[in-house]
Amino acid sequence: MTRPEDVLVQRLGETVLEQVRFRDDLTLIVPREQMLRALEIARSTGFRLLTDLTAVDRHPAQPRFDVIYMLTSVEQHARIRFMVHLAAEQTMPSATSLWPGANWLEREVFDLFGIRFDGHPDLRRILMPDDWEGHPLRKDYPLVEEPVEFKGHTPKVPSQIIPKSKPKPL
Amino acid sequence: MKETLVLNMGPQHPATHGVLRLVLELEGEVILNLEPVIGYLHTGFEKEMETRTYHQNIVFPPRIEYLATFIEEQAYVLAVEKLLGITAPKRAEVIRLILAELSRIASHLVYLGTAAIDLNVTSLLMYCFRDREEILDIFEMVSGQRMMHGYFRIGGLQWDLPQGFAERVQRFLDDFPRRLDEYETLLTDNLIWRKRTEGVAVLSAEDAIRYGCTGPVLRGSGVSYDVRKAFPYGGYADYEFDVPVGSNGDAFDRYRVRMDEMRQSRRIILQALRRLPEGPILVDDRKVALPPRRELVRSMEAVIHQFKLVSEGIHPPAGEVYASVESPRGEKGYYLVSDGSNRPVRVRVRSASFNNLQALPVMLSRGTVADVVVAIASIDIVLGDVDR
Numbered sequence: 001m002t003r004p005e006d007v008l009v010q011r012l013g014e015t016v017l018e019q020v021r022f023r024d025d026l027t028l029i030v031p032r033e034q035m036l037r038a039l040e041i042a043r044s045t046g047f048r049l050l051t052d053l054t055a056v057d058r059h060p061a062q063p064r065f066d067v068i069y070m071l072t073s074v075e076q077h078a079r080i081r082f083m084v085h086l087a088a089e090q091t092m093p094s095a096t097s098l099w100p101g102a103n104w105l106e107r108e109v110f111d112l113f114g115i116r117f118d119g120h121p122d123l124r125r126i127l128m129p130d131d132w133e134g135h136p137l138r139k140d141y142p143l144v145e146e147p148v149e150f151k152g153h154t155p156k157v158p159s160q161i162i163p164k165s166k167p168k169p170l
Numbered sequence: 171m172k173e174t175l176v177l178n179m180g181p182q183h184p185a186t187h188g189v190l191r192l193v194l195e196l197e198g199e200v201i202l203n204l205e206p207v208i209g210y211l212h213t214g215f216e217k218e219m220e221t222r223t224y225h226q227n228i229v230f231p232p233r234i235e236y237l238a239t240f241i242e243e244q245a246y247v248l249a250v251e252k253l254l255g256i257t258a259p260k261r262a263e264v265i266r267l268i269l270a271e272l273s274r275i276a277s278h279l280v281y282l283g284t285a286a287i288d289l290n291v292t293s294l295l296m297y298c299f300r301d302r303e304e305i306l307d308i309f310e311m312v313s314g315q316r317m318m319h320g321y322f323r324i325g326g327l328q329w330d331l332p333q334g335f336a337e338r339v340q341r342f343l344d345d346f347p348r349r350l351d352e353y354e355t356l357l358t359d360n361l362i363w364r365k366r367t368e369g370v371a372v373l374s375a376e377d378a379i380r381y382g383c384t385g386p387v388l389r390g391s392g393v394s395y396d397v398r399k400a401f402p403y404g405g406y407a408d409y410e411f412d413v414p415v416g417s418n419g420d421a422f423d424r425y426r427v428r429m430d431e432m433r434q435s436r437r438i439i440l441q442a443l444r445r446l447p448e449g450p451i452l453v454d455d456r457k458v459a460l461p462p463r464r465e466l467v468r469s470m471e472a473v474i475h476q477f478k479l480v481s482e483g484i485h486p487p488a489g490e491v492y493a494s495v496e497s498p499r500g501e502k503g504y505y506l507v508s509d510g511s512n513r514p515v516r517v518r519v520r521s522a523s524f525n526n527l528q529a530l531p532v533m534l535s536r537g538t539v540a541d542v543v544v545a546i547a548s549i550d551i552v553l554g555d556v557d558r
Contacts, residue, residue, distance in 0.1 A: 168510030
């Protein structure tokens with residue numbers, strides 16, 4: 001039996017730049033310009049549920065952002081993940097024309113990462129206050145402790161108690 | 171041009187189930203436009219989780235969704251275990267499953283009680299909280315905490331079950347169907363309840379999918395999608411249970427789905443109690459789980475492992491995984507990105523409430539003000555989960 005993911009990969013053909021398989025999760029890396037078409041093909045192949053849309057900040061690596069789309073086929077019980085590499089100043093095409101549910105998800109990515117979506121009907125902040133400065137989930141946005149009023153104590157960010165160890169790439 | 175009224179509901183309002191603000195544009199009683207305004211409970215969990223080790227992060231999930239605490243913990247530890255490529259021992263898996271299903275019952279009881287009190291069936295809230303209290307007592311007996319347990323560990327559990335656990339759960343489950351039937355007679359046969367929920371807040375299956383709804387909201391619309399069946403995790407594949415679905419996609423069908431789900435949860439727990447195996451409750455992998463206490467006085471190696479795990483933490487391989495569970499509100503997923511260090515690069519919490527709430531304006535298009543309360547109760551949002 002061919003799996004729905006394999007059918008999709010076949011239908012996408014040249015659009016897929018790279019396939020990453022890790023712990024049974026399949027990620028398809030697609031160029032930015034082809035993303036909407038790839039999503040449309042995926043939707044017509046049965047991946048009708050946009051489970052999630054999010055981003056990862058790879059700062060200081062380049063290209064800086066990865067935008068991630070997770071799709072689910074509710075009938076065939078299959079999942080697929082799309083990834084787009086995005087430079088810091090680039091924008092993404094909005095998926096709201098395909099899924100109205102992408103509206104809030106894209107607003108959240110804009111709010112927390114500062115990635116703009118072209119063609120989004122209402123791209124405003126959603127979780128942070130409207131007048132907030134900066135995008136909190138960016139890696140260069142610091143997490144700091146609030147100052148205290150009393151003497152003899154230097155606030156320490158709880159996250160510094162156990163220092164980060166060196167990354168070990170694959 | 172007809173005159174319209176803009177009405178602000180919330181953020182502090184007893185019927186919004188948390189800090190949710192709704193901006194309604196009304197023409198008389200009819201809603202022309204509805205915009206949920208969220209973010210009042212945004213605490214930056216995702217950012218916090220990036221700055222702590224995998225083990226430290228166990229405290230956050232139950233605080234994100236505080237009604238189904240064990241299911242949250244289960245979602246997170248399953249994601250880390252998937253990243254590490256390990257599975258918990260069988261006994262730990264079954265214990266997790268029992269606690270998760272008890273959490274589901276506890277959460278649905280809160281739904282039932284609050285949905286009922288929104289329509290002024292006041293006594294039901296007390297009944298539901300009484301039963302939930304029993305479940306929380308069981309949780310306290312197991313983990314020492316009623317809500318923010320921190321009982322699940324990456325690769326297993328903190329400690330084994332206390333004596334008398336099975337009997338206590340059994341006692342609760344023996345009595346539970348009778349009580350559930352009683353609550354159902356209070357509502358299902360209640361004319362007011364039916365008139366206020368049937369045909370109210372209707373969401374078609376097509377719209378539910380387009381808006382990314384999951385859980386009882388999607389199943390109430392007739393789509394049989396349950397993560398426990400579709401992508402079995404944590405041993406669910408071995409259990410017999412049905413996935414209740416509705417047909418009309420209204421508030422009444424969502425209520426029916428949740429009532430039936432509580433019965434199915436009971437069925438799962440009964441099976442689990444019967445087959446609860448003996449054995450270890452934590453993986454025997456010194457790079458993941460702390461060595462047993464008794465080894466520390468005899469083995470230098472155990473002391474080093476203990477020290478490394480406490481002062482540095484776990485180092486999963488570089489990679490990205492998505493693991494999800496069926497929470498009472500729908501699909502709850504954790505997407506983890508690791509660079510091989512002791513902290514995740516990114517933790518994305520896929521919350522069901524966020525997507526379900528987005529469909530609220532669709533449910534209420536051309537509805538009336540009075541139905542807003544019913545609709546919010548019927549999607550059973552947790553604002554901590556929406557705003558994270």
